[in-house]
Amino acid sequence: MDMPEQLRYxxxxxxxxxxxxxxxxxxxxxxxxxSQSFLANLEKGKKFPSVLTIIKIAxxxxxxxxxxxxxxxxxxxxQQIKDKIIDLLEFL
Numbered sequence: 350m351d352m353p354e355q356l357r358y359x360x361x362x363x364x365x366x367x368x369x370x371x372x373x374x375x376x377x378x379x380x381x382x383x384s385q386s387f388l389a390n391l392e393k394g395k396k397f398p399s400v401l402t403i404i405k406i407a408x409x410x411x412x413x414x415x416x417x418x419x420x421x422x423x424x425x426x427x428q429q430i431k432d433k434i435i436d437l438l439e440f441l
Contacts, residue, residue: 355419355433362417363403364392366410380409409415 367377374392378385383405390396398406407414418433 353436355436357394358419359403359417360391360394363406364376366416367402370412372387377406377409381405407413 365373374385374388377383378388381388382401387396391398391402403414403417408416410421
């Protein structure tokens with residue numbers, strides 16, 4: 350199954366924000382209660398994050414889960430944003 354572009358974006362943002370904050374995968378693992386190997390596979394696109402996983406990672410990085418998704422609230426209506434999230438959830 351081919352990964353949707355939006356999901357690739359989410360995964361890329363997780364790694365980008367993690368590295369910008371100077372957080373190692375191991376440190377993120379400890380903060381989020383997710384295994385380091387899972388996080389490594391996630392960043393390689395071998396694993397897909399659940400909604401709960403996205404929330405855990407966002408909390409561990411002290412960001413809003415919305416920061417991982419394409420665009421922002423200002424770039425779309427609430428319905429458009431919900432539709433994007435639903436599309437990603439249907440893939441998972």
